[in-house]
Amino acid sequence: MNRLTAMTAAALLTLAGNAQTAPTTNIGKSDITVENKLMTPEALWAMGRIATATAxxxxxxxxxxxxxxxxxxxxxxxxxxxxxxNGKNNRQLTTAATSETDPAWIEQGQRIAYISEGEIWAMNADGSGRKQLSESGGSIEGFKFSPDGKKVILIKSIPYNDIIKKNPDDLPLATGRLATDLMYRHWDHYVESIQHPFVADVTGNGITEGEDIMKGEPYECPMAPFGGIEQLNWSPDSRLIAYTCRKKTGLAYAISTDSDIYLYDTETKTTTNLCKPAGYKPVAVDPTRSMKGQAVNSEENLKNNLGYDTNPQFSPDGKYIAWQSMARDGYEADRNRLCVYNRATGEKTYVTESFDSNVDAFCWHSDSKTLSFTGVWHGCVNVYQTNLKGEVRQVTNDWADYVALSPANDGKKLLAIRQSMSEPSDIFIVNPGKEPKKTKVEQVTFENKHILDQIATGKVQQRWVKTTDGKNMLCWIVLPANFDPNKKYPTLLFCEGGPQSPVSQFWSYRWNMQIMAANGYVVVAPNRRGLPGFGSEWNEQVSGDWTGQCMNDYLSAIDDAAQNLPFVDKDRLGAVGASFGGFSVYYLAGHHNKRFKCFISHDGAFNLESMYTDTEEAWFSNWEYEDAYWNKPLSAEAKKTYDNSPHKFVDKWDTPILCIHGEKDYRINYNQGMGAFNAARMRGIPAELLIFPDENHWVLKPQNGILWQRTFFNWLDRWLKD
Structure with a gap:
């Protein structure tokens, strides 16, 4: 997310160029009418989706x-x-047919910079006076101006042929790719280019081409597949850049999550690693085994910031740099802590240790002594504050998810984006009180009010369920729209992915709780073992035990609902999920003892031996399975994992199943979904396969999204309603 930036008035006032003009687009805010007062796929896709906000x-x-x-x-x-x-005077600034993104305030708030067709433009705060600032050939993918406005970081992609070799010049039509190491593809693309940060000057003539601050380095910054400009930040004096990078390639990259924070001096052009001591040498690892018990994660070595270190931010006074930090290498779901680095002493202090969950987003306050952050606890992502001593206090206590956080720039308040299972994202102002009940939260935007006002939503409830090992588990219960307590309803067990992502108050445009409610289903969504927000012990219990307690937790949740909620029809139960949730569905298909009448698995792992070598981020399989399947001897956890792979229990499958997969999903390859579907049909089980040649682990195109929803509910209705 963009942070506040400033630009010199002299530089901007003398910029030459014509105002940007383009035909008006016909894609904009919808005036859709919702029939029958129920959520539909078309209504979901008509909603505006707020992405970023900056004061x-x-x-x-x-x-x-x-x-x-x-x-x-x-x-x-x-x-x-x-x-x-104050929520007044809302207006759309851009009307071009091309997308315009990444707003950032410049010139002391007189103008707004943004990206259009790979170039940086600027306009007055009222949308007038548009001028193009850069001439990069459309190559700019992100930017951040220095506080003094004299420089700007530009994110551009550069060719990368270290892993996939460039084809001979005399074979220009050849489509083959010669790969020489791992990480030849990532998420949904073959790695033939990587992003690098460039530092450019802002002059009276615009923005210069810029100099690559990682020139000659075969590493990416920001880090794929989800990193953006938030992984780099300027010092208040506009001299230094703190950036995130994992300086590894090939096999070393594939098995490691060890990224570091680097400090680049724009005057001396030198770079310092803030996470590792000078002369640090990487510890040798066995790439076919979990790093859990290897020397790289020894107690002595952990002080070297071995896990993900990301998203650095300087304090307003420049004395400190804060960033999100995971302790262990190879563990992508390690607890994300907030690290504060003292630039004068080099000391690192972890200021959220008393909060036994993840720091999801954070920002400094103007006093340079206080930080606010968001984190999940008991199924909600709320706002918290900490000081430099690590004294944490809760600021909000809402049934909601705060998904973005930045200063509101009045010295105290916070600018946030908030959502829930019942409402998509909107912008809010948070005025922290001394305790949550004294915090004032004001809604600023009402982006989709014109649609939400037409829709009957299902009530969301909390329910605590006793697990088979005597623990208490939080389940969200979502009731059907227009709920009648005297009726019995078909009910869905929602299986979460990750495996360590929370069942919080998220709003999804695919796995949307309200559209399930609109279709007449009760939803049971348990925060099973392996999910954050209930302490580290609960969160870590899933690793090496995919088919153990977490599966018992699923069954405890649905059994509790079937036995104790009078509106749940125990004879019309279904189980649905994606990613690890899809794996869960495939496993439950062979272990449900006829509880369920149908299943839906999206992008789920089916054959874990195949998955081990199919996935691109090998650290994931190593940590979760503990061993490559060919290792002798296998650890007890690895043996259990492979012995309990869903594909080994197809002989027990007896229930209709819908398999969904994207062919560009390189995290869980589409052969997994095809294998499950083929096995079901060969067993004579009613099954369908929805395959998307042009989608990745998600479904991003509108018509594909509509097709996904229609197929999803047609399948459920066929087996749970007809």
Missing amino acids: SPDGKQIAYQVGYYSVKENKGHQVLCLIDA
């Missing part, structure tokens, strides 16, 4: 980005909007 330097206005989608045109369009901090 003006004086805190009086908020610039933000919204995405709108056209099912007919099968594409999306990003626009920029402006609203007063």
Whole structure:
């Protein structure tokens, strides 16, 4: 997310160029009418999706980005909007046919910079006076101006042929790729380019081409597949850049999560690693075994910041740098702590140790002594504060997820984006009180009110369920829209992915609880073993035990609902899930003792031996399975994992199943979904396969999204209603 930036008035006032002009797009805010007062796939895709928000330097206005989608045109369009901090005077600033993104305040809040077609543009705060600042050939993918406005970080992709070799020049039509090491593809693309940060000057003539601060280095910054400009930040004096990078390639990259924070000096052009001591040498590892018990994660070595270290932010006074930090190498779901680095002494202090969950987002306060952060606890992502001593206090206590956080620039308040299972994202102002009940939260935008006002939503309830080992587990229960307590309803067990992502108050445009409620289903969504927000012990119990207690937790949740909730029809139960949730569905299909009448698995792992070598991020399989399947001897946990792979229990499958997969999913390859479907049909079990040649681990295109929802509910209705 963009942070506040400033730019010199002299530089901007002398910039030359014509105002940007383009035909007006026909993709914008929808005036859709919802029939029968129930959520539909079309209504979901008609909603505006708020992506980023940033307050003006004086805190009086908020610039933000919204995405709108056209099912007919099968594409999306990003626009920029402006609203007063009190929620008044909302207006759309951009109307071009091309998307315009990444708003950032410059020139002391007089102008707003943004990206259009790979170039940086700037406009007045009222949307007038548009001028193009860069001439990069459309190559800019992200940017951040220095506080003094004299420089700007530019994110560009550069060719990368270290792993996939460049084809001979005399074979220009050859489509083959010669790979020489691992990480030849990542998430949904073959790795033939990587992003690098460039530092460019801002002059009276615009923005220069810039200099690559990692020139000659075969490493990416920001880090794929999800990193953005938030992984780099300027020092308040505009001299230093703190950036995130995992300086590894090939096999070493594939098995490691060890990224570091680097400090680049724009004057001396030198780089310092803030996480590792000078002369640090990597510890040798066995790439076919979990790093859990290897020397790399020894107690002595852990002081070297071995896990993910990401998203550095300088304190306003420049004395400190804070970042998110995981302790252990090879563990992508390790607890994300907030590390504060003292630039004068080099001391690192972890200031969220008393919060036994993840730091999801954070920002400094103007006093340089206080930080606010978001984190999940008991199924909700709330706002917390800590000081430099690590004294943490809770700020909000909402049944909601705060998914973004930044200063509101009035010296005290926070700018946040918040969502829940019942409402998509909107912008809020948080005025922290001394305790949560004294905190004031004000909604600024009402992006989808015109749609939500037409829709009957299902009530969301909390329910605590006793597990088979005597623990208490939080389940969200979502009731059907227009709920009648005297009726019995078909009920869905929602299986979460990750395996360590929370069942929080998230709003999804695919796995949407309210559209399930609109279709007449009760949803039981348990925070089973392996999910954050209930302490580290609970969170870590899933690793090496995919088919143990977490599966018992699923069954405890659905059994409790079937036995104790009078509106749940125990004879019409289904289980649905994606990713690890899809794996869970495949496993339950062979172990449910006829509880369920149908299953849906999206992008689930089916054959864990195949999955071990199919996936691109090998550290995941190593940590979760503990061993390559060919190792002798296997650890007890690895043997249990492979022995309990869902594909080994197809002989016990007896229930209709829908398998969904994207062919561009390189995290869990589509052969997993095809294998499950083929096995079901060969067993004579009713089954369908929805395959998307152009989608990855998610479903991103509007018409594919509509097809996904229709197929999903047609399948459920066929087996749970007819």
